[in-house]
Amino acid sequence: MLEFSIIHADDRRSRLERWLHEVLRGAGFVLTPASEDASFRRYFRATLDDGRSFVIMDAPPGKEDCQPFVHVARLLQGAGVHAPEVHAADLAAGFLLLSDLGTRTYLAELDAGNADALMRDATEALLRWQLATRANELPPYDEALLRREMNLFPEWYVGRHRGKGLTSVQAQALEQVFATLVKSALAQATVYVHRDYMPRNLMLTEPNPGVLDFQDAVIGPISYDMVSLMRDAFLSWEEERVLDWSVRYWERARAARLPVPGEFAEFWRAFEWMGLQRHLKVLGIFARINYRDGKPKYLEDTPRFLRYARSVAERYRELAPLARLLEEIEA
Numbered sequence: 001m002l003e004f005s006i007i008h009a010d011d012r013r014s015r016l017e018r019w020l021h022e023v024l025r026g027a028g029f030v031l032t033p034a035s036e037d038a039s040f041r042r043y044f045r046a047t048l049d050d051g052r053s054f055v056i057m058d059a060p061p062g063k064e065d066c067q068p069f070v071h072v073a074r075l076l077q078g079a080g081v082h083a084p085e086v087h088a089a090d091l092a093a094g095f096l097l098l099s100d101l102g103t104r105t106y107l108a109e110l111d112a113g114n115a116d117a118l119m120r121d122a123t124e125a126l127l128r129w130q131l132a133t134r135a136n137e138l139p140p141y142d143e144a145l146l147r148r149e150m151n152l153f154p155e156w157y158v159g160r161h162r163g164k165g166l167t168s169v170q171a172q173a174l175e176q177v178f179a180t181l182v183k184s185a186l187a188q189a190t191v192y193v194h195r196d197y198m199p200r201n202l203m204l205t206e207p208n209p210g211v212l213d214f215q216d217a218v219i220g221p222i223s224y225d226m227v228s229l230m231r232d233a234f235l236s237w238e239e240e241r242v243l244d245w246s247v248r249y250w251e252r253a254r255a256a257r258l259p260v261p262g263e264f265a266e267f268w269r270a271f272e273w274m275g276l277q278r279h280l281k282v283l284g285i286f287a288r289i290n291y292r293d294g295k296p297k298y299l300e301d302t303p304r305f306l307r308y309a310r311s312v313a314e315r316y317r318e319l320a321p322l323a324r325l326l327e328e329i330e331a
Contacts, residue, residue, distance in 0.1 A: 016058055019095050020046060023088040031056075040064050045100065054087065055101075059094040066091050069215035072138070075192065079132030081125050082210045101210035106199035107234055115241070119229070121208045122197075123249050126225055130191040130258055133219065141193060141220025146182050150277060152284025161287040161299075162329055170328065173321035180318050184273040188221035189259030197225035198232045222253075222260060223267065227275035231308050233282060233301055246271060272312045276319070279309040306330070 017031065027048050034043040034055050040063035044056045059066050066089065076083035088097040110118055154174060158164055166174065194201075195216045203210035226249050230242045250267050253260045261267045283305050286298040306326065313323035 012058060012060065015093065016044070016056065016095055019090055019093065020056065020097070023097055024048070046097075053100045055084065055098045057094075057096040057098060059096070061092065061094045064094060066094055066096055066215075068217070069096065072214045072217045075132065075137060075217070076129065076211060076214060079192075080128045082205055082207050083214065084210070084212070101203040101205050101212065104204040106202040106204065106209060107232075109204045110199055110235065115237075118204070118209070119245050120248075122202055122229055123226075123245070123252065125209055125211065126194075126197060126229070126249070127252055127256055127258070129194065129225075130222065130253070131256060133191045135219075138192060138217050138219045141185070141190075141218040141224070143182050143186060145218070146185055146277060147178060149281035149284075150178050150181070152288060153280040154284075156284040156287040156291070157302075158329055160291050161302075164329060170325055173325055177313075177319055177322045181273055181277045184270055185221045185224075185277060188223060188270055188274070190219050191222045191258065193218050193220040193224045195224070195228070197228045199229075199235055200233070221270070221274055222258065223271040223274045224278070227271050228278065230271075231275050231279070233304070236304060236307075243268075269316075272315070273319075276309055276312045276322075279305045279312075283309070 013031075020029065020031070024046070027050070029046040029048045031044050031046050034045040041057060041059045044058065045053055046056055047053045057066065057069070059069075070086050070089060070091070073083045073086055077085070082101070084098040084101060086096055086098060089095070106118060106122070154166055154171075158166060194211070194214050195218060196213050197211075201211065201213040203212065226246065230237065230246060246268065247264060250260055250264050254262075261270070283302055286302055286305075289295045290299050310323060310326055313319040313326065
């Protein structure tokens with residue numbers, strides 16, 4: 001049994017344990033860390049004496065807001081996507097009691113033998129999510145947000161991590177690329193967008209997959225979640241496999257009457273350019289997490305995103321200024 005007279009040095013954990021004692025009606029439990037997060041949120045697993053388990057989100061007010069998580073969880077469940085159920089909530093305190101989707105992430109479980117089947121399940125869940133799109137449920141992925149994300153790249157990656165300032169010519173070239181990427185993103189049809197639909201946030205469950213970390217969902221470009229899944233922060237695939245999975249998604253989306261382009265080549269260009277916007281954002285975010293938040297492990301994956309960004313920039317004439325800029329920054 002948990003002894004509630006213990007006072008932790010971590011005051012929020014003490015408050016969290018008292019809240020759990022109330023919502024679990026005095027049931028005994030053991031609380032252990034469940035996962036790390038790049039934000040200010042943290043997660044615990046409560047294992048009860050009777051064998052049941054729950055996941056608890058601790059989202060400090062003023063830093064994080066639990067309400068979007070609760071709202072998007074309902075949207076996902078309404079779409080037929082396996083998302084955690086919210087069993088109890090104290091939104092003012094920033095505590096949520098969630099169903100436990102287990103510990104088997106796609107990131108840990110994917111291998112050459114099961115990748116086709118797991119990616120098929122992930123794609124089918126994504127299609128259900130997109131087909132459930134309704135107006136006025138989620139904030140828009142508008143130009144202001146797209147640019148705010150990309151501006152993390154010159155501020156945190158170039159300026160802070162690489163210790164370089166952009167010349168006026170370089171800044172103009174980067175702005176030209178930003179404008180091109182924004183125009184492409186805003187030209188796409190819009191659907192529900194998870195924004196981090198990647199193997200780290202997908203769980204091997206029944207039904208499969210379980211979907212996590214969706215609180216930042218928006219309504220935005222239809223290619224966004226698919227490119228997040230294919231060109232992941234922590235896992236890379238051969239280009240032939242990415243093309244094959246992307247074609248299969250596009251075919252299923254067309255058959256489901258989702259608003260994808262009529263030609264795959266048009267979808268593929270939008271997919272690549274959308275991915276580049278995300279790659280630039282993530283390079284900035286990983287640097288910010290290191291220097292501002294003291295979490296250095298994410299920087300280890302910046303070379304992967306540089307490879308993604310370089311390969312896309314080198315394939316398209318409109319993006320050639322970025323290819324040159326990346327060479328100059330990394331020189």
